[in-house]
Amino acid sequence: MAGSRPLSLPRDTGGMTLPDGYRIIPLDDRARLDDVLEVDTWAFPIEHGLDELRQLPSPLPWGRMWGIEAVEPPAGSLAPANALAGMYGAYDLRAFPVPGDETACSWVTWVGVHPSHRRRGLLRSMIAHHFAEARGRGESLSVLNAAEAGIYGRFGYGHAAPTLSLTVPRGAELRPVAGSDALRGEFLTWDPEAHGDLVGALHRSVAQVPVGIGRPGWATWETPELRRAQDADPAILHRGKEALRLLVVSDASGQAQGYARFRRSVNWDGAVPDGTVEVRDIVALTPAAAHRLWSLLLDLDLTNRATVDMLPVDDPIMHLLIDVRAAEPRLRDLVWVRILDLPAALAARRYAAPIDLVLDVHDALIPENAGRWRVTVTEAFGPASVERVGAGGVLGAGVRGAGGVADLVLDIDALGAAHLGSTSLAALALAGRVEARDPRVLAAAAVAWSWPIAAGADWEF
Numbered sequence: 130m131a132g133s134r135p136l137s138l139p140r141d142t143g144g145m146t147l148p149d150g151y152r153i154i155p156l157d158d159r160a161r162l163d164d165v166l167e168v169d170t171w172a173f174p175i176e177h178g179l180d181e182l183r184q185l186p187s188p189l190p191w192g193r194m195w196g197i198e199a200v201e202p203p204a205g206s207l208a209p210a211n212a213l214a215g216m217y218g219a220y221d222l223r224a225f226p227v228p229g230d231e232t233a234c235s236w237v238t239w240v241g242v243h244p245s246h247r248r249r250g251l252l253r254s255m256i257a258h259h260f261a262e263a264r265g266r267g268e269s270l271s272v273l274n275a276a277e278a279g280i281y282g283r284f285g286y287g288h289a290a291p292t293l294s295l296t297v298p299r300g301a302e303l304r305p306v307a308g309s310d311a312l313r314g315e316f317l318t319w320d321p322e323a324h325g326d327l328v329g330a331l332h333r334s335v336a337q338v339p340v341g342i343g344r345p346g347w348a349t350w351e352t353p354e355l356r357r358a359q360d361a362d363p364a365i366l367h368r369g370k371e372a373l374r375l376l377v378v379s380d381a382s383g384q385a386q387g388y389a390r391f392r393r394s395v396n397w398d399g400a401v402p403d404g405t406v407e408v409r410d411i412v413a414l415t416p417a418a419a420h421r422l423w424s425l426l427l428d429l430d431l432t433n434r435a436t437v438d439m440l441p442v443d444d445p446i447m448h449l450l451i452d453v454r455a456a457e458p459r460l461r462d463l464v465w466v467r468i469l470d471l472p473a474a475l476a477a478r479r480y481a482a483p484i485d486l487v488l489d490v491h492d493a494l495i496p497e498n499a500g501r502w503r504v505t506v507t508e509a510f511g512p513a514s515v516e517r518v519g520a521g522g523v524l525g526a527g528v529r530g531a532g533g534v535a536d537l538v539l540d541i542d543a544l545g546a547a548h549l550g551s552t553s554l555a556a557l558a559l560a561g562r563v564e565a566r567d568p569r570v571l572a573a574a575a576v577a578w579s580w581p582i583a584a585g586a587d588w589e590f
């Protein structure tokens with residue numbers, strides 16, 4: 130890049146550079162909190178000032194927060210030297226659920242560039258830095274939620290899990306579930322000290338439900354900072370609604386089977402109260418618990434509806450509701466996956482069916498991922514062995530001799546999109562994002578990469 134100097138990073142950054150006049154620095158303690166909040170509030174407009182935001186529990190992964198400083202403001206600039214121009218962070222998730230297993234991943238967060246410095250390549254440089262840093266830590270996946278869906282595909286992230294919003298009318302009829310009535314529901318005022326551990330444990334457990342299958346992508350609040358920020362309910366974020374409430378359902382032995390956190394609001398403008406139950410998260414370990422939680426949430430006085438903004442697309446409520454259409458289902462993208470270390474990432478998940486094929490992967494930013502890979506799975510729901518094909522590697526069953534045609538040709542973003550089992554390789558082929566030598570191999574690959582339960586999460590950023 131003209132007018133740029135190289136970042137001092139390993140070669141596997143794809144040769145990206147940082148524009149002149151900037152340097153990347155670690156943000157490793159709270160002393161830079163004001164600078165971070167300043168960039169953040171420029172990147173994400175919010176009605177609250179720094180004084181208020183400073184009081185909020187911060188999820189920031191100090192030590193894995195990085196900033197870009199504008200070292201030399203241009204002549205006449207009113208901005209101070211060394212002002213923060215951009216930043217990003219990465220949560221350390223050691224147990225990110227992938228199909229049939231868990232793996233370490235970097236969850237990219239708090240990405241922002243000050244408007245005075247945008248569209249000069251700072252994000253591109255930060256992504257290059259992140260790839261090198263995460264690969265150096267042995268993390269095979271980078272995962273994120275995108276503020277805008279058009280940003281991250283160019284960096285090799287694939288959209289791997291959508292999310293569902295519902296507005297369920299009060300009293301919506303549910304299919305009966307045996308045992309639901311026997312569960313006790315208890316409404317509580319949310320208290321992180323008293324309830325945080327229970328909610329955290331239930332949230333983590335549901336990633337393994339159904340037993341033996343589990344839900345890929347269901348990330349939990351693994352770091353203490355994330356957990357504190359998720360548990361917090363500061364008044365400035367209530368936006369005219371009540372403080373957070375908790376509903377817990379328990380069996381006869383007192384064992385909790387599920388919870389929902391929610392807040393209500395009631396509009397008294399007309400003669401009839403018009404209230405909404407805004408569900409923040411809802412977790413059920415059993416069908417009876419799901420039925421009981423929703424039955425109680427859909428029968429609260431002075432309310433007309435329950436809304437929920439972030440559910441996996443096959444959440445139990447979709448199969449409990451008699452009239453799903455009345456709940457106005459809406460979809461949007463949520464989890465984006467970037468494969469940082471292809472052989473490690475493919476070996477860290479399970480596959481729904483046996484397969485033996487060769488992938489030809491294009492990766493413009495991480496050359497170590499590019500090329501031919503033989504992926505062999507010998508039993509349904511088993512792991513894969515992954516070997517490089519070609520110079521010094523093996524020749525896969527799918528390769529017709531040296532220089533022959535691989536079974537599937539695809540970009541790294543398509544492989545990332547398919548990684549959690551919810552985006553079909555065959556569907557990607559329909560859009561031209563996967564090329565297949567033989568439609569039968571494509572069909573077999575799509576089945577192998579799929580998963581019985583949809584990927585999803587219930588929190589973002």
Ligand SMILES: CC(=O)SCCNC(=O)CCNC(=O)[C@H](O)C(C)(C)COP(=O)(O)OP(=O)(O)OC[C@H]1O[C@@H](n2cnc3c(N)ncnc32)[C@H](O)[C@@H]1OP(=O)(O)O
Nearest residue numbers: 172238239240241242247248249250251252253273276279
């Ligand atoms: C995981 C998260 O935290 S997501 C949050 C991301 N942050 C935000 O959305 C806050 C508001 N926006 C911003 O802070 C900035 O505009 C950013 C971070 C999105 C982009 O930063 P910039 O430094 O301007 O990006 P940069 O100049 O490196 O652009 C890199 C490429 O992305 C593209 N791009 C940047 N922003 C966007 C966008 N919002 N939508 C689509 N494309 C974008 C650029 O056009 C450029 O494309 P090219 O290289 O193919 O020509």
